[in-house]
Amino acid sequence: MNEIHGGDAAAHWDAAYAKGEDRVSWFxxxxxxxxxxxxxxxxxxxxxxxxxxxxxxxxxxxxxxxxHTDITVLDLSRAALDAARAALGEQAHRITWLHGDLLALTSPRRYAIWHDRAVLHFLTDPPDQARYAELARNTIVPGGHVVIATFAPDGPERCSGLPVQRHDSRSLTELLGGAFTEVAHLREDHRTPSGATQHFTWFVARRT
Ligand SMILES: C[S@@+](CC[C@H](N)C(=O)[O-])C[C@H]1O[C@@H](n2cnc3c(N)ncnc32)[C@H](O)[C@@H]1O
Known part of the structure; x- marks a missing residue:
């Protein structure tokens, strides 16, 4: 597993997954x-x-x-990555696992698709949001895409004990900046394992 710079936040996420990955609200x-x-x-x-x-x-x-033959999974939580790898068993080596903070990503690799379900909304500080947009811009090949899911404006205000920034397609377009053109957006009602409903915004945009 490749390491990128992590931080104390990793312990928070490891603890969240410790209750069982099928018991977390985003399961x-x-x-x-x-x-x-x-x-x-x-x-x-x-x-x-x-x-x-x-x-x-x-x-x-x-x-x-x-x-698919070229899949990378990046996460701050080693516990989560270990669970994903264990679930895959012998197939795990066919995936590239990156452990660390996505904001510290310095991979020289470029990707055709950047997928993010329920991560961007934890970036509530404008400089972190700007760094995310910069990374997406620099990491996705022209003609490639982002597929992003965040809590919707009427979604939860917090997740896993942390505050979130909720988004609609307009705020995501603004956050990502001029290098992306929206392809689609939609809403989803996610049912958590405890039976609650969370409203999500899904957003697809093309790197121009
Ligand atoms: C709400 S969970 C969503 C997990 C997964 N995308 C899913 O749909 O099941 C948020 C995930 O983002 C990870 N995470 C939070 N902040 C991160 C960061 N700065 N860099 C990398 N991963 C981060 C957490 O460890 C956690 O696995």
Missing amino acids: QQDAGMSLRLIADLNPPVDAAIIDVGGGASPLAASLLSLG
Whole structure:
């Protein structure tokens, strides 16, 4: 597993996953919306896809089973990455795992698809949001895409004990800046394991 600069926040997320990755509020049995929106982009199977803050999500495993060959999962929580790798068993080596803070990402690699479900909304400081946009701009190839899910304006104000910045397509367009053009946006009601409903904004944009 490759290391990038981490921080104390990692302990927070490790503790969150310690209760079981299927008991966290963002748990989903399958990554249906992500898979649908990625499929709509019709990427070749060798397209480079990165799931930032991918945690223990089943997305990477599903992409692998669909034949994708260039998948990277980045997360601050080693516990989450260990759980995702354990779930994949012998197939785990077919995925590139990056452990650390996405804001410290200095990978020389470029990606066709940048996927983020429920990570950007934890960036509540404008400088961190600007850094995220800069990374997306520099990391995605022209013609590539972001697929981002955040809490919607009527979604929760906090998650995992942390404040969040909620978004609609307009604020996401503004945050990402002029290097992206919106392709699609939609709303989703996510049911948490405890039965609560969380409103999400999904947003797809093309790197121009
Ligand atoms: C709400 S969870 C979503 C996990 C996953 N995307 C999913 O849909 O199941 C947020 C994830 O982002 C990770 N995370 C939070 N801040 C991060 C950062 N600055 N860099 C990388 N990962 C981060 C956490 O460890 C956690 O796995």
